[in-house]
Amino acid sequence: MYRAERLNQFPWLQHGFGTRLSAGWPDAGGLATAQQIHSDQVLVATQPGHLGPGDAIISKQPGVTVAVRTADCLPILIVDPRTRAVAAVHAGWRGVVAEIAPKAVEAMRLEFGSRPEDLEIAIGPGIGPCCFEVGPEVATQFRAFFPERNDLYFRVKLDLAETVIRQLGRNGVTRGQIDTSDLCPCCKPELFESYRRDREKAGRMVAAAGIQGAV
Ligand SMILES: [Zn+2]
Numbered sequence: 001m002y003r004a005e006r007l008n009q010f011p012w013l014q015h016g017f018g019t020r021l022s023a024g025w026p027d028a029g030g031l032a033t034a035q036q037i038h039s040d041q042v043l044v045a046t047q048p049g050h051l052g053p054g055d056a057i058i059s060k061q062p063g064v065t066v067a068v069r070t071a072d073c074l075p076i077l078i079v080d081p082r083t084r085a086v087a088a089v090h091a092g093w094r095g096v097v098a099e100i101a102p103k104a105v106e107a108m109r110l111e112f113g114s115r116p117e118d119l120e121i122a123i124g125p126g127i128g129p130c131c132f133e134v135g136p137e138v139a140t141q142f143r144a145f146f147p148e149r150n151d152l153y154f155r156v157k158l159d160l161a162e163t164v165i166r167q168l169g170r171n172g173v174t175r176g177q178i179d180t181s182d183l184c185p186c187c188k189p190e191l192f193e194s195y196r197r198d199r200e201k202a203g204r205m206v207a208a209a210g211i212q213g214a215v
Helices: 093-097 100-112 134-143 161-170 195-201
Strands: 012-016 030-034 040-044 048-052 057-058 065-070 076-078 086-089 121-123 178-180 207-210
Touching: 012 076, 030 057, 040 100, 048 195, 057 065, 057 100, 065 076, 065 086, 065 195, 076 100, 076 161, 076 178, 076 207, 086 093, 086 100, 086 207, 093 134, 100 161, 121 161
Parallel strands: 030 048, 030 065, 040 057, 121 178
Antiparallel strands: 012 207, 057 086, 065 207, 076 086, 076 121
């Protein structure tokens, strides 16, 4: 289990990023999950259960643990200590291009009154610029986020976490509010599942956050 230092400071919060070694975590009891489809769809969980298609789940219901499953895609946990709201985001490259993370922040603002400057965010283990190599058909979709790069018409390596940090920056969240794990699943087979490495044999890891309490 990988835990973000930044989120450990809140005693009312439980959170974690699963690894290959955390089978059975988290307890399925309070989980709110989605059918992940690499979209920009944000879902609101008021009780545990399966919410249908979407790639970010937000909640401020104590006892509900919002959860996403990943194997290379970035798992992102967002916590608002002021309103005690949480979000779990599944962001592969398609979700990143669709700006799923800033859309989750915006949904928290609309639903719970969360302010971007209050948020504490952890980007968990996801494919790093070491391994995320793509062709121009994908790379060119990142032009808006990397205006300084003129190599996106070729085969290049991209940094998804940096892309998310830049997107959130445009939406009022500063770099100082975001932790990154710098752990690439593709590079660390002993710890993490990786779709890019293992293809169909890859398992999935759960990232989850919830406010302690009863539903
Ligand atoms: Zn790597």
